[in-house]
Amino acid sequence: MESTILNKKEDRIIKVDSPLLNIDQLSVSYGGDKYSINKVSAGIQKNKITAIMGPSGCGKSTLLRAINRMHELYPDTHHKGSVTLDGEDIYKINPIELRRKIGMVFQRPNPFPTMSIYDNVIAAYILNGIKLKRSEKDQIVEKSLREVGLWDETKDALHKRGTFLSGGQQQRLCIARALAYAPEVILLDEPTSALDPIATAKIEDLLVELKKKYTIVLVTHNMAQAARISDYSMFMYIGELVEYGKTKNMFTTPKDERTEAYLTGKFG
Numbered sequence: 436m437e438s439t440i441l442n443k444k445e446d447r448i449i450k451v452d453s454p455l456l457n458i459d460q461l462s463v464s465y466g467g468d469k470y471s472i473n474k475v476s477a478g479i480q481k482n483k484i485t486a487i488m489g490p491s492g493c494g495k496s497t498l499l500r501a502i503n504r505m506h507e508l509y510p511d512t513h514h515k516g517s518v519t520l521d522g523e524d525i526y527k528i529n530p531i532e533l534r535r536k537i538g539m540v541f542q543r544p545n546p547f548p549t550m551s552i553y554d555n556v557i558a559a560y561i562l563n564g565i566k567l568k569r570s571e572k573d574q575i576v577e578k579s580l581r582e583v584g585l586w587d588e589t590k591d592a593l594h595k596r597g598t599f600l601s602g603g604q605q606q607r608l609c610i611a612r613a614l615a616y617a618p619e620v621i622l623l624d625e626p627t628s629a630l631d632p633i634a635t636a637k638i639e640d641l642l643v644e645l646k647k648k649y650t651i652v653l654v655t656h657n658m659a660q661a662a663r664i665s666d667y668s669m670f671m672y673i674g675e676l677v678e679y680g681k682t683k684n685m686f687t688t689p690k691d692e693r694t695e696a697y698l699t700g701k702f703g
């Protein structure tokens with residue numbers, strides 16, 4: 436698509452005072468000299484929902500993964516630029532420790548199929564060999580399931596497998612699994628794209644509730660969802676962060692023709 440830049444980059448990318456996460460000139464490659472995201476700079480506000488939007492393949496998931504170094508799980512990746520959390524360079528933090536501070540929820544609800552609901556919630560502790568007393572485990576399981584509104588539905592079935600739950604309940608279980616590790620940030624990669632509208636609405640309400648305690652970054656293909664629940668939105672196009680601002684402003688007065696074309700459905 437032909438694009439005309441309406442405003443200088445500085446005018447299209449909001450400056451955030453004291454961001455919790457600061458992404459500076461971040462480029463990520465899965466191998467060689469082709470970069471899937473290019474020189475992305477953005478500050479992410481604490482206790483807000485920030486949505487990342489853009490057409491397929493524009494680098495949304497890559498940007499999300501680079502925030503907790505999940506992209507490093509693919510061979511041959513490298514990056515340029517930096518990301519800080521509370522001023523600390525995330526690339527100097529042990530990745531296991533980092534993922535404790537920055538949890539992730541994926542597109543398809545993926546409870547561990549052989550584990551009970553109870554063990555799924557504390558899976559990060561089990562998998563990382565962190566020993567907890569029974570009472571501590573009970574407390575974490577109840578607190579996390581209550582936070583995602585799943586306690587009443589599951590308290591009498593904690594030792595059943597997580598996969599016996601509905602799709603929406605499974606996704607809430609996966610969010611509980613992320614919360615159990617007491618993160619500061621939760622990254623979600625299209626968490627409702629496999630869910631029906633009722634389950635989607637429950638997750639959206641939950642995210643709005645959770646932002647009081649956590650900072651949320653959400654990749655979504657669903658513009659209506661970004662408009663409904665996010666405070667800030669990013670629009671990416673072919674690896675570039677084209678526009679970043681308050682969601683309300685971006686949806687009413689986009690500053691770049693490419694953002695406007697995307698938001699009005701001219702391409703997707």
Ligand SMILES: Nc1ncnc2c1ncn2[C@@H]1O[C@H](COP(=O)(O)OP(=O)(O)OP(=O)(O)O)[C@@H](O)[C@H]1O
Pocket residue numbers: 465471489490491492493494495496497498509
């Ligand atoms: N594991 C990988 N190895 C090599 N290239 C990859 C890998 N993952 C993503 N890419 C490439 O990086 C670019 C960005 O992909 P990414 O998945 O981040 O985009 P996206 O906006 O999240 O797409 P979608 O909306 O389709 O999920 C694409 O060109 C993609 O082919």
